[in-house]
Amino acid sequence: MDDSLPDYSLPDCDVTVLSPPGGTAISPRTAADRAVTDPHGPNLHDLVSPDETVAVVVTDVTRATPDDVLLDVLLAELAEADVRRGNVSVVLGLGLHRPMTDEEIEDALGEHADLAENHDAEAVMEVGTVEAPDGVAVSIELNPTVADADRVLATGMVEPHQYAGFSGGAKTVAIGAGGESLIRYTHGPDMLSRDGVRLGRVEDNPFRELLNDAGDVIGIDFCLNVTHGPQGILGASAGYHRDVVADLAEVANEALSVPVEGGYDAVITGVPEAKAANLYQATRAATYVVLGDRNPLRSGGRVVVPADMPEGAGEGKGEQRFYDRLDGANDPDSLYEEMRTGYEPGAQRAFVVARVLRDHDVYVTGSEHPEIVEDCLMHARDSVEDAVEPGSDVLVVPDALDTLLVRPE
16 A cells, blocks of 8 residues: 555455655755756856846646746846846746636745736747648747747756656747647647657657757747656756756656566556546546556556546646547547547547557546546546455556556566
8 A cells, every 4th residue: 555545455456566766855946956057058147138028937736846946046047147026927837727726826836926827828929830740830829928028938847748758848838838739739649649759758759859849949048847756856957948858857767667567457546636636637647557668457457546536527628628528429449530530639638548448447536526537438436446356466556647667678
């Protein structure tokens, strides 16, 4: 049993608990201070001029980034360059997620909450185009506050991501403060079916490469990102967005990769509180486990996701599109085939969930909205015990979103 999961007892099952090696935790402030002192490229205080306006794009409530600390470090660097606080704006990189509440903004940014505004993906302006792998010119739309700023900075969490390999870097700005055009293309079936678009992979990943190119077009001047493991923050990196992601992805891969054999009847997947808030986010546990480098389940095996889901399917536009697609489907196979021809931005999570459901049942336990789970082609159960057949060979992954299951060497 693991403290990150609800209490459960499976005495009739053979249970294996799998956790990543992790690393040595460091204070976020210490890590961030070190990173900005020795960045990839010029120091921030040498990049900006006192009369310039600065937009800082930060992560939203779905990521456990210490944005209050990172923003404090960035503002201190800007003050050293004599940039007035009144010249700095903070944009919450929501993408298509719901707006953050005043209380959430206060919790996330502390004394700097007064600088923040929620991004609106419908109120954007085009700032250029980026060439996609198939030669298509994809429009880059951006939050006006960010587009109008003389300098663009970003925080970020470099953690495993289903498509980008790892999040962070240019993604915070290009997706978080962008419009539907880039989201539609990067999250469409053509991109998601390309070789290299995979959890935990940064190099030769077309999704990540397109985001990096978009970051260059936008002109992201400076990033301050962190990465984490089970023990906490493992490191920080600052400067040029491509180097920041490459740097921290290496740290994260070493800390989070675990070799695993296949053949389990069930896998119990823990998710952090922020991801357990709604079904859209919680299903990441199932897709990360099944669609990663190593699927540990036998044919017909099941995924169990404990998640209380106080927000139901999710309250943002993307989350609602996800729910509508699954709720309107008769079965996973027909939904998958239908969505291969295209879908709205945000609905991509329904597409990858359908991929999982074609081969494996997904059980969500302890949900406050079991009817929503059932609407979405999944199974709702009161407890983990109710979701696991007696006598099963069970794998427990206490933090499925921060564990990279890989093939044994």
